[in-house]
Amino acid sequence: MLDAIIVGSGINGLSAAALMGSKGKKTLVLEQADAFGGAIRTQEVTLPGFYHDLFATNLSLFAGGGVMAALKSELIAHGLEFVPSSKPYCSVFPDGKMIGVVMDRNQTELNIAAVAPQDVQAWKLLTAKLGVLAPHLFPLLGAELPSVAAVKILIRAWRVLGTSQLLDLVRMLLQSSRAFTDEHFQSPEMKALAATWGMHLDYGPDISGGALFSFLESIGGQEFGMVLGKGGAKVLVDALCAVINTQGGELRSNTRVEEILIENGRAVGVRTSTGEIIKARAVIANVNPALMPNLLAGKEVSGTENAPEIEKLKDFRPGLATMMIHLAMDQLPQWVNEDARSFNYVHIAPYVDEMALTYAHAAAGKLPTNPTLVIGQPTVSDPSRAPEGKHILWIQVRVLPLEITGDSAGSIDGKTWDEIAEVYADRIINNLESYAPGIKSHILARKVLSPSDLERYNPNLIKGDSLGGSHHPAQFFFLRPMPQWIRHRTPIKNLYLCGSGTWPGGGVGGGSGLMVAKLLS
Ligand SMILES: Cc1cc2nc3c(=O)[nH]c(=O)nc-3n(C[C@H](O)[C@H](O)[C@H](O)COP(=O)(O)OP(=O)(O)OC[C@H]3O[C@@H](n4cnc5c(N)ncnc54)[C@H](O)[C@@H]3O)c2cc1C
Numbered sequence: 281m282l283d284a285i286i287v288g289s290g291i292n293g294l295s296a297a298a299l300m301g302s303k304g305k306k307t308l309v310l311e312q313a314d315a316f317g318g319a320i321r322t323q324e325v326t327l328p329g330f331y332h333d334l335f336a337t338n339l340s341l342f343a344g345g346g347v348m349a350a351l352k353s354e355l356i357a358h359g360l361e362f363v364p365s366s367k368p369y370c371s372v373f374p375d376g377k378m379i380g381v382v383m384d385r386n387q388t389e390l391n392i393a394a395v396a397p398q399d400v401q402a403w404k405l406l407t408a409k410l411g412v413l414a415p416h417l418f419p420l421l422g423a424e425l426p427s428v429a430a431v432k433i434l435i436r437a438w439r440v441l442g443t444s445q446l447l448d449l450v451r452m453l454l455q456s457s458r459a460f461t462d463e464h465f466q467s468p469e470m471k472a473l474a475a476t477w478g479m480h481l482d483y484g485p486d487i488s489g490g491a492l493f494s495f496l497e498s499i500g501g502q503e504f505g506m507v508l509g510k511g512g513a514k515v516l517v518d519a520l521c522a523v524i525n526t527q528g529g530e531l532r533s534n535t536r537v538e539e540i541l542i543e544n545g546r547a548v549g550v551r552t553s554t555g556e557i558i559k560a561r562a563v564i565a566n567v568n569p570a571l572m573p574n575l576l577a578g579k580e581v582s583g584t585e586n587a588p589e590i591e592k593l594k595d596f597r598p599g600l601a602t603m604m605i606h607l608a609m610d611q612l613p614q615w616v617n618e619d620a621r622s623f624n625y626v627h628i629a630p631y632v633d634e635m636a637l638t639y640a641h642a643a644a645g646k647l648p649t650n651p652t653l654v655i656g657q658p659t660v661s662d663p664s665r666a667p668e669g670k671h672i673l674w675i676q677v678r679v680l681p682l683e684i685t686g687d688s689a690g691s692i693d694g695k696t697w698d699e700i701a702e703v704y705a706d707r708i709i710n711n712l713e714s715y716a717p718g719i720k721s722h723i724l725a726r727k728v729l730s731p732s733d734l735e736r737y738n739p740n741l742i743k744g745d746s747l748g749g750s751h752h753p754a755q756f757f758f759l760r761p762m763p764q765w766i767r768h769r770t771p772i773k774n775l776y777l778c779g780s781g782t783w784p785g786g787g788v789g790g791g792s793g794l795m796v797a798k799l800l801s
Contacts, residue, residue, distance in 0.1 A: 402470075457493075508661060547563040549563065
């Protein structure tokens with residue numbers, strides 16, 4: 281008898297399987313797609329020899345997380361190789377200015393001083409603040425919420441930091457990116473540099489809760505750099521799958537689970553789309569919580585004390601959508617400020633007010649005129665992803681409507697992504713021209729993945745939400761995904777939830793897979 285069936289082979293499902301396997305548990309991973317890894321996938325989607333990370337690229341969360349710590353030697357033995365970057369990101373601005381954040385603190389301060397000398401001191405203070413808070417924040421991100429362990433971490437933090445510093449942290453957790461950056465910086469450039477990280481998640485500058493990400497990610501880049509997978513992020517997926525196979529676990533692609541089988545209030549197995557019934561002692565769903573009602577449709581869940589409120593999960597809200605534009609290039613973009621060519625990520629927001637407009641337009645269903653762009657230049661640190669002398673580039677567009685009702689610029693008609701994805705991608709490339717003149721003439725081939733394409737690859741990315749559910753405060757921390765479904769347990773015995781829709785949320789850290797594996801090992 282299998283110890284667990286894992287529905288979905290995202291980073292959390294694979295992490296759970298590998299960790300359980302390391303404790304001698306027998307698992308079976310069932311994946312509906314033709315490849316494992318969910319939102320981690322590397323593929324030659326433009327030209328032969330150009331290996332694009334279709335979705336996630338930055339593996340820093342995994343490299344510094346608990347799954348890596350637990351399985352490091354096995355993963356490395358099965359091919360996992362990271363490429364670190366000490367030049368993680370920069371922001372470029374319409375007037376040609378640029379601020380780059382590098383792992384050398386002095387150099388970062390010089391870079392800031394060149395554009396915003398009045399903000400160097402604030403940056404130094406925030407760097408020091410991360411040093412003080414990190415020993416309390418990072419353990420919290422790795423703890424079940426709510427839990428006794430989390431309370432202990434908070435008590436320890438209170439003892440070390442004192443009441444006022446702890447309340448200061450709580451205040452930051454509730455702040456918007458705009459409030460946070462206004463409080464610390466004076467220049468529009470530094471405010472934008474930090475607030476753009478909120479846009480990576482679903483925090484427009486005026487959404488409460490965005491400050492934490494603006495703080496952690498902007499300063500964290502300087503402190504920890506960025507980590508990519510050698511040859512593509514897929515190297516991580518391949519290593520995890522190889523570890524699972526070596527342990528005697530099994531993985532099946534092209535196998536969609538239609539139903540989670542419940543008997544006497546307990547999960548006992550699954551039914552696949554071909555009608556196959558597979559039994560196990562437990563079921564772990566690496567599935568967006570909003571999709572769980574489909575897998576549990578019509579279930580009478582008896583014998584549980586609390587009503588399961590399965591239908592309630594349909595209220596779990598997606599974050600705004602994303603588009604990915606993948607380019608095969610004959611050279612790196614000729615950024616107006618050529619230093620930008622050496623960074624892994626180039627951010628174009630450009631300023632906080634534009635981010636706010638973009639967010640408001642997208643939330644109201646309008647295609648943004650000048651959306652925030654995250655441009656990935658992975659070949660800067662990993663040339664193996666393209667033929668010699670050539671490059672790949674991806675452009676992540678933040679943020680886009682879940683349902684299109686119109687165009688803020690008034691020039692694009694069409695209400696579905698299948699109709700307008702290419703023409704909207706043209707707008708994005710045109711916007712880039714003023715930051716990197718001539719970029720169009722260096723594109724050898726392109727592949728546009730619209731929000732609808734994202735969902736076709738991976739149903740967890742509902743309407744193109746890259747986060748597997750909004751991270752706004754009402755769905756985050758101890759409320760993720762819903763009050764009745766917290767701590768990776770469910771109202772149904774032997775049914776567990778992991779994935780970015782559960783705490784600690786999106787990203788390739790594998791944290792929720794680790795937490796579920798602990799529950800079952
Ligand atoms: C475009 C994009 C860029 C990103 N960039 C980064 C980045 O650089 N760094 C970072 O840390 N994070 C990034 N993220 C976020 C990160 O990739 C995801 O949060 C994370 O990979 C999600 O992992 P997961 O465990 O939730 O599972 P998922 O990746 O959602 O995978 C779940 C799997 O379950 C399968 N599945 C669902 N239902 C069923 C079913 N009924 N039967 C069988 N299989 C099923 C799906 O097909 C999927 O393969 C990005 C995401 C996107 C979309």
